[in-house]
Amino acid sequence: MPRPTKQSPERGSARIRLLEAARDVVRTKGFAATAVDELCKSADVTKGAFFHQFGSKDALGVAAAEFWAETTSAFFAAAPYHAPSDPLERILAYVAFRKAIIAGDLAEFTCLVGTMAQEVFASSPAIRDACGRSILGHAATLVADIEAARRERGITGDWTAESLARHTQTIIQGGFVLAKAGNDPELARESLDHLERYIRHLFHVTEEVET
Amino acid sequence: MPRPTKQSPERGSARIRLLEAARDVVRTKGFAATAVDELCKSADVTKGAFFHQFGSKDALGVAAAEFWAETTSAFFAAAPYHAPSDPLERILAYVAFRKAIIAGDLAEFTCLVGTMAQEVFASSPAIRDACGRSILGHAATLVADIEAARRERGITGDWTAESLARHTQTIIQGGFVLAKAGNDPELARESLDHLERYIRHLFHVTEEVET
C-alpha cells in the first residue's frame, strides 16, 4: 500500500525499493551476511520504514522470495522462447534462452531463491518454502510443453514431464553453484549444452528440429 | 601439529574438532550465520584455541573447505563403485553410489563446499577458491573412466570427458539445492536418474551393461 506524496514523490516506494535492494545485495552476499542497515542504505530508506513494511528480517526474506517469484515469472512469460509452434522447439528454445541470459557478473544472472534456500533451509522454514514455491513453480511452467511434445511424438520412457521439468532446474541451479565455485559462468553454460543434448536424445532428435 | 599430553589426552585435537564442528554446523546454518562462539561450544574448545589455530573466521572457512576436500576424496577413493572392470560400469556405479548416499537429514548428505561457495563467492575469494578446488578436483577423478569408456566403445560427439565430469557435479549440486528448497531428498535422487539415463544415451546403452 505505497502512497506517494507531492513533496516527496519517492514516498510509498520504500517497500519495492527494499525488495529490489534485497534482490541485489542478497544475491551478492547471501542472506545472513546482509545487514538490515545495509539494505536500508542501499534502498535509501530508514530503518523505521523497513520494520514498518516488514516486521522482521525473516519477513523481508519471505517477501523477497515472493517478489522474485513474481518478477521472474513475468520475465519468463514475456520471453521469446514461447514463440515456436512446436512444443519441443519451445523447450529447446527455453534451454537456449537460459543459456543466453548467463552473461555479465555472477550476481546478475544467478538465482536469489536458490542461494537463499541453501542458506536458510534449516533455520527459516518460511523463507525456504517461499524459495521452494518459486523454483518449483517455475519448473511447473515447463510441464505442459514437455507433455505436449511427448504426446505429439509418441515418446515413452520411465520418466515424467514433471520430473524432467524439475531436472532442468536442477541443472540450472547446479550450474550456478559450479559457476560461483569456479568463478566462471561458462561452467553453467556447458551444463545447459548437456541438458540440450539429453532432451534431444529423449525425443530422438539429434539435429535441428523442423516444424 | 596437534600434540596430546598425558594429563589431557584430548589436547591437540582442537583443530580437527573445530573442523568437524564447522563441517556439521556450517552445512546446517551456512557460513555467515555460524558464529565462532558456536563452533567453539560445539567443539568444546575455547575461543583462544580457535584463534590460535585459525587466525580468523575466514581462515577457518578455507581450512574447512580443504578438510572437506581431503575427507571426501578419501571417502570416494574407498567407495565400492571402483570395483567393476568396465569403465562405463564404474561411471554408472558412481552415479548409483551418489544416489544411494542421499539418505537421512538434508544436512547430512549435502555438500559443505557447494553451500559455502554460493554464500561467499563474492565476499571471500579465498574460501570460494578452496571450494572450487574441492568440487572441480572431485570432478577430475571421473575423467579417466569417462575417457576410457569412450575409447573402448568408440564414442564420438561434441562433448569432452572433462565437461561430462563437471556436468555430473552440476546435477549433484543442483539436486541439493532443489532438495533443500523443496525439503525433499527425492528431488536430488530423481535428477540422478536422469543423469544415468543421459549417460546411457551418450554411450548407446539402454539396458544393463555387461562386461
Next chain:
DNA sequence: TGCAACATACCATACGGTCGGTATTTATCA
C-alpha cells in the same frame, strides 16, 4: 480525526577479534 507511512533516536545483545598469561613439549648445549 484517524491512520498509514514513514523518520530518528535508542537499546540489549551478539559478534569477530585481541591480549596477557599458563602449561607442556621440544631444541640446545654444557
Next chain:
DNA sequence: TGATAAATACCGACCGTATGGTATGTTGCA
C-alpha cells in the same frame, strides 16, 4: 644427562563495533 631456553597449544577475560529490533514522534492524505 640434565638444566634451560624457545616454541607450541591453549585459556578466558575483555573490547569495540555491528546487529536486529523498538519506542516515540511526525507527516500527509482520506
